[in-house]
Amino acid sequence: MVLNIWAFLNTVNFIVIIIQALFCVAWVLFSLNSKRTSVIVLTSAVSAVILGASIFAGNLVFSIILFFILISLMANTVKIVNEYQRGVLLRFGKFAYVVGPGINVIMPFGIDRMLIVDLRTATIDVPRQEIITKDNIPVNIDAVVYFNVFQPELAVLKVQNYFNATSLLAQTILRAILGKYDLDEILAKRQELNEMLREELDRATDPWGVKVTATEIKSIELPEEMKRAMAKQAEAERERRAKIIRAEGELQAAEKLSEAAKIIAQNYGALQLRQLQTLSEIAVEKNSTIIFPLPMEILKFFANKD
Incomplete structure (x- = not known):
């Protein structure tokens, strides 16, 4: 019975040591990503000490204690920096380097301190x-x-x-x-x-x-007073533009009427046709009394007959 318990404890200790070895390898690999010799040497040395102590001690309780120490060290030293971030690392209070994105390992026990800076707009x-x-x-x-x-x-x-x-x-x-x-x-x-x-x-x-x-x-x-003043100014400006446009329209109309009068004055029949056209436009409504001017030439015609 005692031999069975001893064999079981040895098996559990072996499993714990294997798990420790896996965590130590992962810790060292994470430190390689930082590309810092001091960090790589530190993690490798600590991993070797913990793993060697667990192997040579052959005690399950001691191996479990070392395993929790390893987990605690990894939790304090492994830092993840996002792609849109950078880490400013201070070692003993002095600027060391800028940490890039990914999984990085820093020194524990307050030796290293990393401040995260966001690079996004x-x-x-x-x-x-x-x-x-x-x-x-x-x-x-x-x-x-x-x-x-x-x-x-x-x-x-x-x-x-x-x-x-x-x-x-x-x-x-x-x-x-x-x-x-x-x-x-x-x-x-x-x-x-x-x-x-x-x-x-x-x-x-x-x-x-x-x-x-x-x-x-x-x-x-x-201010409200300035808004009212600007509104009055804008209204006055619009009125000025409207008057100028109206005056320009009157000027252009006068020029065209002057040209039309000169053309009509050159031919007497054109004036008569314009009068008849005006009468036809007035007669459309059928609500007006038309006084038609009688040309003097017609009266002269009747006077010659007498």
């Missing part, structure tokens, strides 16, 4: 800013900023929080640039101002490893 909804234009008109302007991190180490080492820093800088630059222009220029040159804002913001955030790809002014809100 992010958006900042710039809060509404009250700006005094160059012609002393208060306006409220909303904007949005599109940016992404192109150097993760700078985004971690050069600024405490690059997202908040970019947002506050965008507000400052928005007020500084738009305050140099009149209201009419802001309304008419929105695309040019967007590009100017992008260039200024990108130049300021470049030392942080942040690339500003676009800025857009979403809305420009005017």
